[in-house]
Amino acid sequence: MSHRSRLSGFIIDCNTGDLDAAADFWAQALGCTVANRDAGDDTADYQMLGNTPGDLHIEVQKVDHPSRVHLDIESDDIDAEAERLEKLGAKKIAFVKRWWVMEAPTGQRFCVVKMKDPSRGQAPHTWPAPKD
Template identity: 85%
Template sequence: MPHRSRLAGFIIDCNTDDLDAAADFWSQALGCSIADRDAGDETAEYQMFGDTPGDLHIEVQKVSHPSRVHLDIEADDVDAEAERLEKLGAKKIAFVKRWWVMEAPTGQRFCVVKMKHPERGAPANTWEVL
């Protein structure tokens, strides 16, 4: 059965004790508003941006690892997309709650997450299962 996926957006991982200040900086740098300062849950601290270019999902996340930016790919079938990407050379690093953390053949980390709003944004690519 085919599945669909597309670029969802990116997460700005910040190794900081002041996530509000980090979100303020990045929202102003990118020209976006802060739509939700409490977008996280009991296990993660996030702040979600609004008014993003191309309706991309952009968040600032408090992390314990070094600061970096990572992409999110959203899919209507997270496992099928992770398998497709493995066939292209990516590696699964960990399944966290409901998404895959993966690593590209060139070393960049990214996540495969569940598609939230299939009707919004750019059309998703359709992939046939091989």
């Protein structure tokens, strides 16, 4: 079965004790607003930016690892998308809650997450079903 995917957005990982200050900095630096300070859940502490360029999904996330920026690819079938990306040379690092953490052949980490709203923004790319 075919599946769809596209760039979802960017996650700004911050190794910080003050996520409010980090979100405020990035919102002001990017000319955005902090749309939701409570966007996280019981196991993830992040804040959603609003008024982003091109309606791009941008989050500021508190993390334990070194600060960095990573991107998310969203898909209506995260397992099929992870498999497609593995065939391109990426590798699966871990399945976390409901998404795949992956690593590009060049070492950058990224996540494959569930598509939230396929009708919003750029149309997703449709990938053919893999041939057996």
